[in-house]
Amino acid sequence: MSYRTVIGLEIHVQLMTKTKAFCPCRADVFELPANTAVCPVCTGQPGALPVVNSSMVEYAAKIALALNCNVHEYSRFDRKNYFYPDLPKGYQITQYFYPIATSGYMDIDVDEQVKRIRIRKLHIEEDAGKLIHEGDSITQAHYSLVDMNRCGVPLVEIVTEPDLSSPKEARLFVEKLRTILRYLQVSTGDMEKGALRCDANISVVDEINNIQSNRVEVKNMNSFRFIEKALEYEEQRIIDALKNGQNVEKETRGWDLSNRITISMRGKEEESDYRYFPEPDIPPVILSEEKLDQIKSTLVELPDQKVERFVELYKIPRYDATVLAMDKEIADFYEACVKKIGKPKEVSNLIMTEMLREMKQLETEQIKITPEHIYELFSLMDKGEISIKMAKDIFPQIFRTGKMPSQVLEEKGIRQISDEKLIEEIVRKAMIQNPKAVEQYRSGKTNIIGYFVGQVMKETKGSANPQLVNDVVKRLLEGSS
Amino acid sequence: MFEKMTIEDCLNYNREELITQSYERIRSIDPVIKGFITVVEKPQINDGPYRGIPIAIKDNIATKGIKTTCASKILENYVPPYDATCVKRLKDYGFVILGKTNMDEFAMGSSTERSAFFATRNPWDTDCVPGGSSGGSAAVVASGQVVAALGSDTGGSVRQPASFCGVVGFKPTYGLVSRYGLIAFASSLDQVGPITKSVRDAALMMEIIAGKDPFDSTTVSRKIDFLSQIEEDIHGMKFAVPKEVYEYEQLDGEVAERFEEVIRTAQKLGAMVERVKIPSMKYAVATYYVIAPAEASSNLARYDGVKYGLRIEETGLRDMYMKTRNAGFGEEVRRRIVLGTFTLSAAYYEAYFNKALKVRKIIANDINQVLDKFDAILTPTSPIPAFKVGSISDPLTYYLMDIFTVPANLVGIPAISIPFGFVRNKPIGLQIMGKRFDDGKVLRIARNFEKTSPYNDNGRIRLPVVRI
Numbered sequence A: 001m002s003y004r005t006v007i008g009l010e011i012h013v014q015l016m017t018k019t020k021a022f023c024p025c026r027a028d029v030f031e032l033p034a035n036t037a038v039c040p041v042c043t044g045q046p047g048a049l050p051v052v053n054s055s056m057v058e059y060a061a062k063i064a065l066a067l068n069c070n071v072h073e074y075s076r077f078d079r080k081n082y083f084y085p086d087l088p089k090g091y092q093i094t095q096y097f098y099p100i101a102t103s104g105y106m107d108i109d110v111d112e113q114v115k116r117i118r119i120r121k122l123h124i125e126e127d128a129g130k131l132i133h134e135g136d137s138i139t140q141a142h143y144s145l146v147d148m149n150r151c152g153v154p155l156v157e158i159v160t161e162p163d164l165s166s167p168k169e170a171r172l173f174v175e176k177l178r179t180i181l182r183y184l185q186v187s188t189g190d191m192e193k194g195a196l197r198c199d200a201n202i203s204v205v206d207e208i209n210n211i212q213s214n215r216v217e218v219k220n221m222n223s224f225r226f227i228e229k230a231l232e233y234e235e236q237r238i239i240d241a242l243k244n245g246q247n248v249e250k251e252t253r254g255w256d257l258s259n260r261i262t263i264s265m266r267g268k269e270e271e272s273d274y275r276y277f278p279e280p281d282i283p284p285v286i287l288s289e290e291k292l293d294q295i296k297s298t299l300v301e302l303p304d305q306k307v308e309r310f311v312e313l314y315k316i317p318r319y320d321a322t323v324l325a326m327d328k329e330i331a332d333f334y335e336a337c338v339k340k341i342g343k344p345k346e347v348s349n350l351i352m353t354e355m356l357r358e359m360k361q362l363e364t365e366q367i368k369i370t371p372e373h374i375y376e377l378f379s380l381m382d383k384g385e386i387s388i389k390m391a392k393d394i395f396p397q398i399f400r401t402g403k404m405p406s407q408v409l410e411e412k413g414i415r416q417i418s419d420e421k422l423i424e425e426i427v428r429k430a431m432i433q434n435p436k437a438v439e440q441y442r443s444g445k446t447n448i449i450g451y452f453v454g455q456v457m458k459e460t461k462g463s464a465n466p467q468l469v470n471d472v473v474k475r476l477l478e479g480s481s
Numbered sequence B: 001m002f003e004k005m006t007i008e009d010c011l012n013y014n015r016e017e018l019i020t021q022s023y024e025r026i027r028s029i030d031p032v033i034k035g036f037i038t039v040v041e042k043p044q045i046n047d048g049p050y051r052g053i054p055i056a057i058k059d060n061i062a063t064k065g066i067k068t069t070c071a072s073k074i075l076e077n078y079v080p081p082y083d084a085t086c087v088k089r090l091k092d093y094g095f096v097i098l099g100k101t102n103m104d105e106f107a108m109g110s111s112t113e114r115s116a117f118f119a120t121r122n123p124w125d126t127d128c129v130p131g132g133s134s135g136g137s138a139a140v141v142a143s144g145q146v147v148a149a150l151g152s153d154t155g156g157s158v159r160q161p162a163s164f165c166g167v168v169g170f171k172p173t174y175g176l177v178s179r180y181g182l183i184a185f186a187s188s189l190d191q192v193g194p195i196t197k198s199v200r201d202a203a204l205m206m207e208i209i210a211g212k213d214p215f216d217s218t219t220v221s222r223k224i225d226f227l228s229q230i231e232e233d234i235h236g237m238k239f240a241v242p243k244e245v246y247e248y249e250q251l252d253g254e255v256a257e258r259f260e261e262v263i264r265t266a267q268k269l270g271a272m273v274e275r276v277k278i279p280s281m282k283y284a285v286a287t288y289y290v291i292a293p294a295e296a297s298s299n300l301a302r303y304d305g306v307k308y309g310l311r312i313e314e315t316g317l318r319d320m321y322m323k324t325r326n327a328g329f330g331e332e333v334r335r336r337i338v339l340g341t342f343t344l345s346a347a348y349y350e351a352y353f354n355k356a357l358k359v360r361k362i363i364a365n366d367i368n369q370v371l372d373k374f375d376a377i378l379t380p381t382s383p384i385p386a387f388k389v390g391s392i393s394d395p396l397t398y399y400l401m402d403i404f405t406v407p408a409n410l411v412g413i414p415a416i417s418i419p420f421g422f423v424r425n426k427p428i429g430l431q432i433m434g435k436r437f438d439d440g441k442v443l444r445i446a447r448n449f450e451k452t453s454p455y456n457d458n459g460r461i462r463l464p465v466v467r468i
Helices: A054-066 A167-184 A224-243 A289-297 A303-314 A318-325 A328-341 A344-361 A371-382 A387-400 A407-412 A420-433 A435-442 A444-461 A464-475 B015-031 B083-090 B135-142 B159-165 B200-207 B255-269 B279-302 B317-328 B332-345 B348-373 B395-404 B406-411 B439-452
Strands: A003-014 A078-081 A089-094 A101-110 A113-126 A130-134 A144-147 A155-159 A194-208 A216-219 A252-256 A259-266 B035-037 B054-058 B094-099 B150-153 B170-171 B193-197 B238-242 B270-278 B376-380 B415-423 B426-433
Touching: A003 A089, A003 A167, A054 A101, A054 A113, A054 A155, A054 A289, A078 B279, A078 B376, A089 A113, A089 A252, A101 A167, A101 A289, A101 B317, A113 A167, A144 B015, A167 A224, A167 A303, A167 A328, A194 A224, A194 B415, A224 A252, A303 A328, A303 A344, A303 A371, A318 A344, A328 A344, A328 A371, A328 B415, A344 A371, A344 A387, A344 B406, A371 A407, A371 A420, A387 A407, A407 B135, A420 A444, A420 A464, A420 B135, A435 A444, A435 A464, A435 B439, A444 A464, A464 B376, B015 B035, B015 B094, B015 B135, B035 B135, B054 B135, B083 B094, B083 B150, B083 B200, B083 B348, B094 B135, B135 B159, B135 B193, B150 B159, B150 B170, B150 B200, B159 B170, B159 B415, B159 B426, B170 B200, B193 B200, B200 B395, B200 B439, B238 B348, B255 B270, B255 B376, B255 B415, B255 B426, B255 B439, B279 B348, B332 B348, B332 B376, B348 B376, B348 B406, B376 B439, B415 B439, B426 B439
Parallel strands: A216 A252, B054 B094, B054 B150, B238 B270, B238 B376
Antiparallel strands: A003 A155, A003 A194, A078 A089, A101 A113, A113 A155, A130 A144, A194 A216, A252 A259, B035 B094, B150 B193, B170 B193, B170 B415, B376 B426, B415 B426
């Protein structure tokens, strides 16, 4: 390959603090009726002043620590000045000159390899409102409405170095970041609801001719899949241009979901001058060492640490540990099960296959299954009352209803058949019906045993104890009746 | 005589009559003075120790349910949904807000001629300006329409009109009075202050309006005693007079003469006066006129026709913005927005704004060093007395008049203007600047001058007889 892709990300994270960044309005405004979570401060009334929400600073510091950043004792707010109807003050309060944190990193797993992505800076800022254009098109609309609920919702912006070298890596980075945010309980991380927003800067280097393309900014990628799709599309578009001896425009493009392409959002328009200057209404933020230590002490075990611990403690494959640690709830669930049951690998198998599959189909957030259910399931298997296959068969029902495994078995009328006489009867019948197979076995073709086991399973609808069936078939075929 | 009454006088007066008398005075005098933009028809009367005492509020301070225009067309019909913290506190103590006073648009000016609506007249000479930008507040207090008023001071806007109208104007230490509800001009310089008929009244109002406000993070929790030491003498104090005062070319000769009397009075009071050099003071005006417009250009961005205030309908967003702001802002406001937008732009930020921030620090260091050795710095409040309406048109001449008042804002220190004599039958003011948080001491020094001034009657300032 003679083309090398260079990607850097700018990610906005909505913090789930109780109140907004600089006023007492509630911060969880998604889907609230328009302009119902507003006050003089966030609507930019003349004379209103911002007051820093201290939880916001704590949340930001938590994220910064989790991303191995250098968290600064002194940071400051600045004004970014521009005109737009969703920005009631005519400026956004952000951190430009002295961000709260710089120079961190996050490791991602790419094809079984660990890759370190450096983080340039992390700063706090406020969100803007929303415009609703009549008829949904900004160019055709006769009027537009402004919803200021989102004005002043606290955001953390994370800017990476251009260390990502493929669209897949970009997706993996954002996925991992979301996992961390959820571990920290500082953001819902819901991309669909705009709680996690990702913009990317992408360029491609033609390594043979040593030419780097212009950098293109891609926006509107509001799901993990679209991050990868949009960047793949853009990557190819740039490579095609380079192949033809051309370059792409240095511009901002948006992912067009319906046509699955990126389209130009702004022309070549010169860069805006935001006239940044220190926000005179807010004193500098001082995060003392003690305060930072206190925040550090509240940090939970992060995914990377959890993976290491799971591998070490439970001796499960790194792959398993990584999958389990992707979701803190799953990881906690897994650990609770293993503590009760033991069998770390078997439990991991069950959770990774059966439980994760069910969770993907789950529509509500409510999970009814508890480690108690898994414990009973394993006990039933241990006692030989059900097979692993039966356990898997009834799992969906346990998961969806929250009923105990024994209750599900009873209701379904399924019970493992461990009645030796009954099994013998079925085997004998099969032997009579198929004397040829018996002969084959006795002449040394011992793998014909599977046929008889299959017959028993067919007759019992799979509920016979497999170990017992095996024993009985062997014993009868060998003629020691 | 209602028109001469101070807040303290009112305490022993039939409170029910105060409001009636105030309205009568407004009705007869204000058509000439034109101090009010809005006179409240049905004022809210709360209980409290100062119940029934009528006051006025500068029209850039938010009053719930009462139009607050900043003397600008862009906010001509704006009614705030909330009270400024200082307003709320005064109301809680029983003060009654009778009206909102005229000012230079968005507090940008020193004459109140730059109101978008009309010019206010000086009660001492109605051909003259009352000063500004709190000219309306100073004029309605001096002419006895209300007992006291609030102004705002970004570069001298309380002190200079107080000087022109012969009343007391106090700019507190930055951070003592909440700016919540004060419509921002230059946030790092703005401070609300009282305009009164006595130094004691100013201290008394400070007792009420000062204090930490959870809605303004730049307020400090430090407790200041404004009133209890005010009558103590100033024997043995040391005052500095900057040599630069005398070097200033535009200093009116008669103002300089009166100022010599100030020095003699100080000595009579047992204080020592020394001339000192504060070389960086000469950069104060230039520094101020970089920082203030820069902050203003950002503070005034919210007046965009989208949410409230004036809107000129246009089909495109950009056109709506431009037409609205062009029609809504007066010439001086537009000049300062352009100036500030320029000095903040990426290409000029270092050369102008950032340099101004550095010079501001140097000025602060120099002045604080002087205040480490002296109890106060004395200057005339303004180099000239009130001038005729329409007589000055060059903006630079206007800006340069702020020479003595802007340093206190740049440094964030307390400063007061009290009447001290007359020049060509118009009052002039003495400015006293003190160390940060020495507000109590500044008021005490002012009170001593007030008691001893040969131009006062038994320690009471003289008030004008308005010719109707």
